[in-house]
Amino acid sequence: MSKNLVIVESPAKAKTINKFLGSDFEVTSSYGHIRDLPSSGLAIDLENNYEPIYEISEDKDKVIKELQKLAKKATTIYLATDEDREGEAIAWHLCSVLGLDPKDAKRITYTEITEKAVKFAVANPRIINLDLVNAQQARRVLDRLVGYELSPVLWKKVKPSLSAGRVQSVAVRIIVDREREINGFKVESFFKLQALFNLSDNGKTTILKAENNEKLKNTAAAQSYLNDLIGAKFYVKGTEKKPSKRTPAAPFTTSTLQQEASRKLGFSVSKTMVVAQRLYEAGHITYMRTDSNSLSETAMSSLKQTIDSKYGNKYYRHRKFTTKNESAQEAHEAIRPTYAENVQVSDDRDEQRLYELIWKRTVASQMSDAELEKTVITISNDKNAKEFYAQGEVVLFDGFLKVYTESADDEEEADDSSDVLLPPLKNGLELPLRQLTATERYTRPQPRYTEASLVKKLEELGIGRPSTYAPTISTVQKRGYIVKESREGVERKFQVLTLAADAIKEEVKTEITGSEKNKLFPTDIGGVVTDFLVKNFSNILDYGFTAEVEKKFDDVAEGKQEWHKMIDDFYQPFHKNIDTTTRESERASGERALGNHPVSGEPIIVRVGRFGPMVQVGVTSEDKKPQYARLKAQQSIETITLKEALDLFKLPRVLGEFEGKEVKANIGRFGPYVQHDGKFVSLPKGTDPYEVNLDEAEALILAKRESDANKFIAEFPEQDIQVILGRFGAYIKKGKENYKIPKGTEAKHLTLEDCLSIISEADKAPKKTKRGKKTK
């Protein structure tokens, strides 16, 4: 039987294409890359022109055996991997594994998955583009050289197991730089003005809100401003109307989907990808790792139908979005619903919500502009030349806004002027002043990054790819360079001056400022590593480094540059720098002197030690050892003060005696605790070991005793079996193993026989094996 074999990258895609091609074709997938550099060792032959030493990727043995089997049966093999640098390389690796000649192989590509496009591709194969393959090899080799030569320098000079790379190190730097910008930001206050007027219309009185963009420097300026307007009469000076319009955003790419899912649904970057993957595999959306904004012709015509029938033809507008990003490779379409007519696709709440987001964004992208009208009323007075402006904006035609509005990153205080309909007012109409306020406001530094806004920044810099944004974010957190945290704000006072009924009133109010939710903060080790790398390898840490090497990869792809030469030009100076840095550079610990101890006069320093950030008092001498203390969770060696550092030596604290035994508070490996009579009790969240008093400690000790007493529901010592009430409910413990109790079983009533049968059932079932790291 003669058969044609088509190999794509993704199994879900294979399934779809299989439907288009008849029974003469078998479509299968490579599951991404099939060969790569082994994870241990450099695997690049430096003596032999940087020849990469590839091996079949772990866990790809089976895939390859299957491919080889199918290839043997096939008369023609089509390599249909993605149309980009990585896809071309996969096709090339497939040639070597399947014994094909790349100069003779049938390589096919298409940017939209429709029957027409796929059949056309099959009818018009080309051969492998070796220049493009070499560009990929250069990319791969450069990343390996950078990553595997830089990381060991960090092991020697900072701490073992750290990592550095072209992408992750710049990602960390972005966060570190921003944090320092925020720490160095000088907050200034100013006064903002707002006037409220009474507006009478047929006996009904409404309030007209007006502002003035003047910023008053200080309290005195605000006082004199209000003073000048005591007794003033206000008039309408003029009304101006301006039409404006808004256009919809482009359909989603991976990066914009991650940003919107974060803002609108509160999804982390990795959650978005997991949920999108499920929608993709179920056939509800197109591929979710893409950098392209464009929609296929077929998708656009089905969107037209959906919009016409749901909202009417005047809501439809044909739009073609081009991808702005220079680094985009556009091997896929934008992320869109596969069938625009489907609105409800899943019973899973997260899947359905993400799908709706994608649906709305895609549909809106083919809808008409929204037409708006902005009205500005200028208000003058009889005392001086100051003017106020009342602004309103109304939607004349909603267009795409009927379906979707993109949200913004910086959630500035809601814009008052939007959606306010201003009545037509005659010039010269008097507006009685209700009140005029000058409110103290504060300047704000740039906001901290969220996972999603970091992805946006990386994409702007051309760093990383759709398939790596989520893994990169998780790597920098796993290495301990960055933490995602929420932090509580602090109270801040602000003044409010109000002019009403010809009198000025002054008040002081308080607000909460600086609270953060799920933002990215650098750790001290992140700061130390960034400083070390910027100092010694500034070119690689440069925000533009990736963009620069990408240009060179492009030259290789276009056949204008030989790849070994390109790598050699980079590697020679880079490796020399690795050598000198290893030899000459000092160990980096971020050490900073805070001053001297107020009593003993000993020097006090902070630095990152083997177990993390710490304070050291004194230095090692013959008769004295220095004292150490760890920094608290949200403290940093960059910002801690001398006083805060000294406070850290208050632990362990002796709180007093309870039942004749000492009660101590301290912080241990598992967080803060109190210790009494040889027993440890963890402090609950919000209880500070520096503040906790004896009464609170006693209550905690008694509560722990109580829960310990209830902990053992049943015991069968003869079999070493216990039924224990744990944090997540009751469970069975035999020796060192733990066993779940089946749902619906009362733990209290378990007999020894019940336990034994649960245990033997569990032992029979296949054990969940953890996805282990490669072992040789």
Next chain:
DNA sequence: CAGTGAGCGAGCTTCCGCTTGACTT
């Protein structure tokens, strides 16, 4: 994950970019 309360001592750690699965002997 099922309950702990230190302080390595030999050998390993690490990159970026494609893609999903999680076994028989």
